[in-house]
Amino acid sequence: MLTEQGERILEICRGHWAANVLFAATDLGLFDVLAGTDSYPAGLSGEEGALAASLQKGDTEAGARRGEVDGRSRPAPAGDMHGTRERAILEDKGAKNSLLRNLGNRHIYGTGVGTSLWGDGLHAGCHASPRCPDTCPVPPGLTAGEAAAALGTDPASTARLLDALAGLGLVVKRGARYANSPAAAHFLVRGKESYLGHAVHHFANLAEGWSRLGEAVRTGRAVGFAAVEREPYEQRLRDYILAMRDNASLKAGALAGIIEAGGCRNMLDLGGGPGSFTIALLKQNRELKATIFDLAPTLEITRELVAAAGLTGRVTLRPGDFTRDGLGEGAYDLVLASNVVHIYDDRTNRGLVSRVYNALRPGGRLVVHDYVLAEVPAPEAALFDLNMLVGTVCGRVYAVAEMSAWLRDAGFEDIDYLSLTAGSGLVTGRKVAR
Numbered sequence: 525m526l527t528e529q530g531e532r533i534l535e536i537c538r539g540h541w542a543a544n545v546l547f548a549a550t551d552l553g554l555f556d557v558l559a560g561t562d563s564y565p566a567g568l569s570g571e572e573g574a575l576a577a578s579l580q581k582g583d584t585e586a587g588a589r590r591g592e593v594d595g596r597s598r599p600a601p602a603g604d605m606h607g608t609r610e611r612a613i614l615e616d617k618g619a620k621n622s623l624l625r626n627l628g629n630r631h632i633y634g635t636g637v638g639t640s641l642w643g644d645g646l647h648a649g650c651h652a653s654p655r656c657p658d659t660c661p662v663p664p665g666l667t668a669g670e671a672a673a674a675l676g677t678d679p680a681s682t683a684r685l686l687d688a689l690a691g692l693g694l695v696v697k698r699g700a701r702y703a704n705s706p707a708a709a710h711f712l713v714r715g716k717e718s719y720l721g722h723a724v725h726h727f728a729n730l731a732e733g734w735s736r737l738g739e740a741v742r743t744g745r746a747v748g749f750a751a752v753e754r755e756p757y758e759q760r761l762r763d764y765i766l767a768m769r770d771n772a773s774l775k776a777g778a779l780a781g782i783i784e785a786g787g788c789r790n791m792l793d794l795g796g797g798p799g800s801f802t803i804a805l806l807k808q809n810r811e812l813k814a815t816i817f818d819l820a821p822t823l824e825i826t827r828e829l830v831a832a833a834g835l836t837g838r839v840t841l842r843p844g845d846f847t848r849d850g851l852g853e854g855a856y857d858l859v860l861a862s863n864v865v866h867i868y869d870d871r872t873n874r875g876l877v878s879r880v881y882n883a884l885r886p887g888g889r890l891v892v893h894d895y896v897l898a899e900v901p902a903p904e905a906a907l908f909d910l911n912m913l914v915g916t917v918c919g920r921v922y923a924v925a926e927m928s929a930w931l932r933d934a935g936f937e938d939i940d941y942l943s944l945t946a947g948s949g950l951v952t953g954r955k956v957a958r
């Protein structure tokens with residue numbers, strides 16, 4: 525038992541190494557390079573995916589031949605191959621039929637062609653299966669040397685990184701070749717709606733500050749700014765807001781359902797950032813319009829993301845500083861403050877909640893969505909609290925009782941708490957209806 529606990533202590537230490545493996549692979553673009561030779565455009569049916577895989581084999585070889593012009597064998601650029609494959613899929617019905625016959629004879633998944641196994645992440649899923657035969661027609665990714673050539677990295681070190689990624693389950697190794705695992709294919713390939721790479725990059729940006737946590741605890745002061753401030757402001761801001769988008773993408777739809785905005789006409793999203801929760805709420809509530817309030821430079825990025833969601837006509841972007849600017853009088857049915865109170869101290873949050881009370885119409889609701897510090901906190905909440913210690917002047921994670929007191933003292937009634945997953949929750953209150 526004690527030995528197990530000792531192992532657990534060492535495992536926590538290795539977690540730090542594992543995170544760095546992921547940071548390095550993501551920043552180098554390793555998952556993108558593997559995807560470029562090993563996946564097919566999202567949205568293809570299973571049969572098309574299988575055909576794409578087969579045709580891609582030829583394309584990859586052609587790409588490698590093209591790369592030999594300068595004496596090095598490189599995979600062809602992903603976009604080039606995707607275009608070639610898409611055209612080929614449309615044109616080559618004969619190849620499709622023969623491929624499907626081929627698969628029918630040789631593949632033994634038991635699920636057949638065209639089922640979910642052949643959906644997004646086909647190749648990684650296929651090669652990960654112990655029943656994937658050696659004769660599998662799906663291209664098996666890249667060798668470490670090919671990946672290194674595509675990335676411009678040292679081949680031997682790239683092989684070591686790939687083996688570590690295989691150990692972590694982020695790539696799948698078959699013989700000397702590596703492919704993205706289903707999780708990596710889904711979340712770590714740039715350009716996908718489900719991409720989490722900005723969040724990974726954001727964690728990497730914070731790592732140097734975290735390495736000085738002891739100093740922050742000793743002095744009670746933030747230590748993380750120097751590391752973060754090395755990037756130009758615009759780049760840093762974009763990284764941060766897109767990281768928030770990545771985080772929110774995992775839960776925005778579910779949260780919008782829990783908030784229940786049916787019957788609401790106007791909502792205010794305080795510090796809405798990427799606008800992910802507004803977008804999800806508007807998609808689920810056709811009558812709803814939203815104002816996203818945030819700092820002016822952030823709203824430039826919000827504008828792009830709202831436009832990409834096709835919701836420009838239902839969203840007003842309002843620049844300002846919510847720690848001091850007025851938020852309006854009786855204008856909103858619903859105010860969402862998601863992941864903003866942890867940035868500020870108790871006094872600032874009390875002032876903010878009071879101004880939200882004025883901004884709501886009678887009977888309107890405030891929803892505070894944030895990490896929550898329980899007496900024995902969830903690890904996610906406690907770690908995030910330290911992230912605020914390392915990286916902000918006065919931010920921290922609050923207890924439900926503290927947040928409820930802000931609402932009660934501002935005049936809210938029906939104050940309630942709903943615990944969510946991963947150490948977060950919703951504190952809600954209603955403005956007295958006249």
Ligand SMILES: C[S@@+](CC[C@H](N)C(=O)[O-])C[C@H]1O[C@@H](n2cnc3c(N)ncnc32)[C@H](O)[C@@H]1O
Pocket residue numbers: 768769772794795796797798799800817818819822844845846847861862863864867
């Ligand atoms: C952690 S992000 C949360 C984004 C989004 N609400 C979510 O939950 O994903 C905090 C957001 O609050 C904004 N923000 C921070 N302080 C602010 C202030 N004083 N006035 C307006 N916006 C602010 C930031 O620009 C950022 O978009």
